[in-house]
Amino acid sequence: MSQAVLAPQMSIDTPFPYDGPAALREPVEAALRRVIDPELALTIVDVGLIYGVAIDAAQARVTMTMTSPACPVTDVILDDVHDELARVLPDGMAIDTQLVWEPAWHSDRLSPRARLFMGW
Known part of the structure; x- marks a missing residue:
């Protein structure tokens, strides 16, 4: 993936880079917002775990991370995604x-x- 997909900053309007059909953008974002990081009680989108989504005719590719390589709920989050x-x-x-x-x-x-929720 290009560096643009891995851009470190988010905004309210574009929480992560998206490359794919316009008709799928909102449903995909809504789906990812339904995935909750159980340790933080926040969506993975608000936590900033999604680095990018690319969709073509055959597949949807989600590039993401965890807050730590030692995250004990990685498998749960990946399954939920x-x-x-x-x-x-x-x-x-x-x-x-x-x-x-x-x-x-x-x-x-x-x-x-997320910052408001965490009191930052």
């Missing part, structure tokens, strides 16, 4: 979640909503 995306993507579309550690997650990735 797959399950939520499967609900909104066309039948038969492959879902590829790529867990990356570079760039490392940093609290700068937290959304304004």
Whole structure:
């Protein structure tokens, strides 16, 4: 993926880079917002775990990270991402979640909503 997909900053309007059909952008974002990081009680989008989404005719690729390589709920989150995306993507579309550690997650990735929730 290009460096643009791994951009470290988020905004309210574009919480993560998206490359794919316009009709899927909102359903995909909504699906990812339904995935909760159980340790923080916040969506993975608000925590800033999603580095980018790319969708073509055959597959949806989600590049994401965790707040730490030692995150004890990584498998739960990855399963939830797959399950939520499967609900909104066309039948038969492959879902590829790529867990990356570079760039490392940093609290700068937290959304304004997450910062408010955490009292920052």
